[in-house]
Amino acid sequence: MAKVEKVKKKIADIFDLPHDTVLGLPRVTLIGSHQLYIENHTGINLYEKNQIRVGVHKGEIQIDGEDLQLRTVYSDDIFIEGKIFNIFLKEQV
Template sequence: MPKKVYKKFLHWVTNQMDLPGDAMLDLPRITMIGQIHIYIENHRGLLAFSEHEVRLLLEHGQLLVKGNGFVIKTILPEEILLEGRIVEVIYLDEEGIKK
């Protein structure tokens, strides 16, 4: 089955069975607690880290988190817990363009 057809099938099954998209479609799950913690699941790796910016690779594109005083509290192969002052969370497409 071609990849594009398979993805459409997964979207259909997810919608019909009311299943969580993050589990079925490899979508990131982002949980924020105020502006001080962000927990991200289903990422594909850490691309960049500084005190003011974190960039993560996703299945389709990237996730950019901007703020101040970032500290990585936990990092696992597909999960990260970041602490600091979160100002912005931005999805970027495969070319690094803001969505």
């Protein structure tokens, strides 16, 4: 972890702040197996009916499923619907 990120993490711990907000980490909310909400993304890397890849800080989130659809896309938030089978977090080292 870079020195700046270590300092940010310590500040977040001291002031009891959420790490996703301070460090720009993704927040993923799964509702059943049909809805997925991702906050703090950096863009859409792949959009297909059976797979969506979303860029996040230091990596990518891959969603596998059937009939996947992007319902809403904002600068920080993405809302995905469809039958979701798998969610993978691929971190860059």
